[in-house]
Amino acid sequence: MSEMVTCENLVKIYKTKETEVVALQGLDLTIEQGELMAIIGNSGSGKSTLLNMIGGLDRPSAGTLLVDGKDLLKFSEKDYVTYKRDTVGFVWQNNARNLIPYMTAMENVQIPMVLTSAKKRADRAKELLELVGLSHRRNSHLNQMSGGEQQRVAIAISLANSPKLVLADEPTGAVDTRTADAVLDLLRDVNRQLGVTIMIVTHDMSLSRKVDRIVAIRDGRTSSEFLRKSSYVDEMQHLDTYAAEAGEDSHVELAVMDATGRLQIPREYLQALGVKGKARLRVEMQDGKVVVYNPGEGDVEKMSADTVQP
Numbered sequence: 001m002s003e004m005v006t007c008e009n010l011v012k013i014y015k016t017k018e019t020e021v022v023a024l025q026g027l028d029l030t031i032e033q034g035e036l037m038a039i040i041g042n043s044g045s046g047k048s049t050l051l052n053m054i055g056g057l058d059r060p061s062a063g064t065l066l067v068d069g070k071d072l073l074k075f076s077e078k079d080y081v082t083y084k085r086d087t088v089g090f091v092w093q094n095n096a097r098n099l100i101p102y103m104t105a106m107e108n109v110q111i112p113m114v115l116t117s118a119k120k121r122a123d124r125a126k127e128l129l130e131l132v133g134l135s136h137r138r139n140s141h142l143n144q145m146s147g148g149e150q151q152r153v154a155i156a157i158s159l160a161n162s163p164k165l166v167l168a169d170e171p172t173g174a175v176d177t178r179t180a181d182a183v184l185d186l187l188r189d190v191n192r193q194l195g196v197t198i199m200i201v202t203h204d205m206s207l208s209r210k211v212d213r214i215v216a217i218r219d220g221r222t223s224s225e226f227l228r229k230s231s232y233v234d235e236m237q238h239l240d241t242y243a244a245e246a247g248e249d250s251h252v253e254l255a256v257m258d259a260t261g262r263l264q265i266p267r268e269y270l271q272a273l274g275v276k277g278k279a280r281l282r283v284e285m286q287d288g289k290v291v292v293y294n295p296g297e298g299d300v301e302k303m304s305a306d307t308v309q310p
């Protein structure tokens, strides 16, 4: 498999007259072609910033950002226009950003297809509305549709120009849990059927259980990853209540190491070690595993005494 997205040491600084906000502080992330993955993080952790960089809506300040083999830091304005039209599709939380309320579903889905003939546009729109299960709502106006239906139309729109990558920013933020589940199931179907890479941003861990991989970001950096444990969750996927109960247990957590070997240890573990703020920890190899522990003060004194021995 080859890589769809590569971020290395990605930095984004928002400068205003008075302040500078470092929204991404050297973020590392790789997304494989065909993956269905989620980015999770608290509000303000830099999720939307990351999505906007990858979607070509804003320029990174520094670092490396490759999408589908293209180097976005070298893009001209014209490159960005082509890229946004042909390579990526967007689904937003806020429907007002996706859809035009007084137009029909058919009309909405055709909007992004600016370079296609009218006949092909209509055929493609029909095909996409069928894919998202809305053939019967083809000629309904958006303002007559439920929130869930509107999100389905939004997904159809994102696919209009056959993008390689679909970016969804809190796509379930404005709908109830059941509808959110259906929207995620649809994104999963689209991923499996079309093979399109999908990146979903959410602050809700429970929603991310339907994806294969979750990357957690904290303060503009990737902190840990959760990988789907095994296929048993897949097998149980059709039994929705089971899958819901499996919740976070369906994934294993992996800490992410950067290129220089720095590793972020999950906060709960540090708490359990009784470590706050900066600390010096013992790191040892034991049976092929790296063990990290709090040496305690007595041990540290002994260690420094040992090291001064000639």
Ligand SMILES: Nc1ncnc2c1ncn2[C@@H]1O[C@H](COP(=O)(O)OP(=O)(O)O)[C@@H](O)[C@H]1O
Pocket: 014, 015, 021, 022, 023, 041, 042, 043, 044, 045, 046, 047, 048, 049, 050
């Ligand atoms: N256009 C902007 N100008 C200045 N600061 C911004 C801008 N957009 C986002 N930020 C700041 O960058 C940080 C990350 O924001 P954001 O990417 O929106 O986080 P999230 O989507 O995870 O909630 C926040 O501190 C936010 O206030």
Ligand SMILES: [Mg+2]
Pocket: 047, 048, 049
């Ligand atoms: Mg956001």
